Amino acid sequence: MNVIFAVVFLGAALVFLLADPEGFLPAMLAGGEKAASVCLALLASYCVWLGFFQVLEKCGLSRRLARALYPAARRLFRSEDRQALALACQNIAANLLGLPGAPTPLGVAATQKFLAAQNGYAAEMLFVLNATGLQILPTTVLALRAAAGSASPADILLPTFLATLLSTLLGAALVCFTALPLRRKKRRPA
Amino acid sequence: MKYLSLLLPLLFIALFAFALVRRVRLYDCFTEGVKGAIPLLVSIFPYLVSVLILSELFEQSGLSAALTRTLSPLFSALGIPPEIGKLVLVKPFSGSGSTALLTDLLARFGPDSYIGRCACVAYGSSETVFFISAVYFAGSKKNLARPVLIALFSNFISLLFGCLLCRLL
Numbered sequence: 001m002n003v004i005f006a007v008v009f010l011g012a013a014l015v016f017l018l019a020d021p022e023g024f025l026p027a028m029l030a031g032g033e034k035a036a037s038v039c040l041a042l043l044a045s046y047c048v049w050l051g052f053f054q055v056l057e058k059c060g061l062s063r064r065l066a067r068a069l070y071p072a073a074r075r076l077f078r079s080e081d082r083q084a085l086a087l088a089c090q091n092i093a094a095n096l097l098g099l100p101g102a103p104t105p106l107g108v109a110a111t112q113k114f115l116a117a118q119n120g121y122a123a124e125m126l127f128v129l130n131a132t133g134l135q136i137l138p139t140t141v142l143a144l145r146a147a148a149g150s151a152s153p154a155d156i157l158l159p160t161f162l163a164t165l166l167s168t169l170l171g172a173a174l175v176c177f178t179a180l181p182l183r184r185k186k187r188r189p190a
Numbered sequence: 191m192k193y194l195s196l197l198l199p200l201l202f203i204a205l206f207a208f209a210l211v212r213r214v215r216l217y218d219c220f221t222e223g224v225k226g227a228i229p230l231l232v233s234i235f236p237y238l239v240s241v242l243i244l245s246e247l248f249e250q251s252g253l254s255a256a257l258t259r260t261l262s263p264l265f266s267a268l269g270i271p272p273e274i275g276k277l278v279l280v281k282p283f284s285g286s287g288s289t290a291l292l293t294d295l296l297a298r299f300g301p302d303s304y305i306g307r308c309a310c311v312a313y314g315s316s317e318t319v320f321f322i323s324a325v326y327f328a329g330s331k332k333n334l335a336r337p338v339l340i341a342l343f344s345n346f347i348s349l350l351f352g353c354l355l356c357r358l359l
Contacts (some may be wrong), residue, residue: 001320001324008247009244012248012251012253015252025327030245031245031246032242032243035235035239036236039231039238046227046229046231050227051223052223053243054222054223055216055219055220055223057242058219059209059214073211076285079208105226108230108233108325108326111327121252123327127349128337130317130326131317131337131345132316132345132348133316134317137197140313140314141292143311144296144301145296150306151302151303152350153301155307156310156314158359159356162351163311163348163349163352165353166343166351167315167316167347169301170239170348171213171227171343174340175337175340178336185320
């Protein structure tokens with residue numbers, strides 16, 4: 001990220017210097033302004049979903065979900081931490097349903113738990129699962145297509161699902177095969 | 191499509207009804223959860239700002255337009271309509287930016303055209319990789335090059351596959 005930041009920032013700054021020196025600061029401030037409004041939107045959805053997930057937790061449903069998925073999740077993330085795995089499972093479920101804004105707080109909490117336990121592998125796996133857009137119902141796209149007057153908004157469901165399934169499987173496989181073998185010493189070979 | 195909007199209210203009703211049966215104190219519990227929102231936002235805030243400032247510079251300096259122009263022959267060679275090139279480039283940085291681009295593409299080419307369908311699949315099958323990496327790994331010193339590259343690569347392959355599917359289906 002440091003390299004990307006340096007390269008893109010300096011590249012853009014050079015273009016501004018040569019073409020439009022006065023536009024440089026306004027562009028950065030526009031970015032800051034966008035960040036502020038995105039933060040407000042995120043805060044709103046975090047409030048709703050964190051409240052929702054607390055209720056889910058209190059009535060024991062999240063524990064039940066985690067217990068059902070524990071054997072699979074343990075292998076996928078190579079982790080024994082039940083609490084972190086429960087969060088990761090809920091994150092994946094929220095992604096699949098396309099609940100807007102819901103996966104992030106769960107994913108952040110799970111990642112922090114994985115990293116605190118020095119399990120970089122699990123954190124990477126969870127990140128790649130999220131960053132490859134694993135989703136059954138692309139709710140945003142459906143809404144936009146309907147708004148644009150599409151004859152059949154659901155037309156793209158199948159190709160989108162197949163494409164995102166491919167990217168998720170590919171990403172997970174790549175994480176699995178390129179993982180540093182450091183942590184494997186503790187595990188029995190599968 | 192009509193039933194889809196029922197999902198969210200149903201989800202909340204089902205959970206809250208179940209919670210009442212379980213004698214959960216709903217108000218206290220919901221409030222307890224909301225408490226976590228501000229600390230979460232504070233922890234990701236600096237990373238979010240840096241990524242969004244970077245994406246704004248990338249966009250406004252014309253670098254993204256130049257990159258789109260340079261890459262468009264490559265894109266058409268790979269079967270990606272060059273019209274959606276910009277969407278492909280912006281998506282890893284910014285969700286709101288790419289949503290605006292998708293809306294624009296749908297208005298210009300129509301949602302049921304080949305380009306419109308490709309744009310939808312490209313949007314739906316990829317994710318805001320840099321944004322997610324900034325938020326999920328906020329504050330960690332982990333080297334992210336490998337997972338970020340894996341995510342970008344997988345998303346790109348799925349884009350190729352998605353465009354191919356749009357032509358076939």
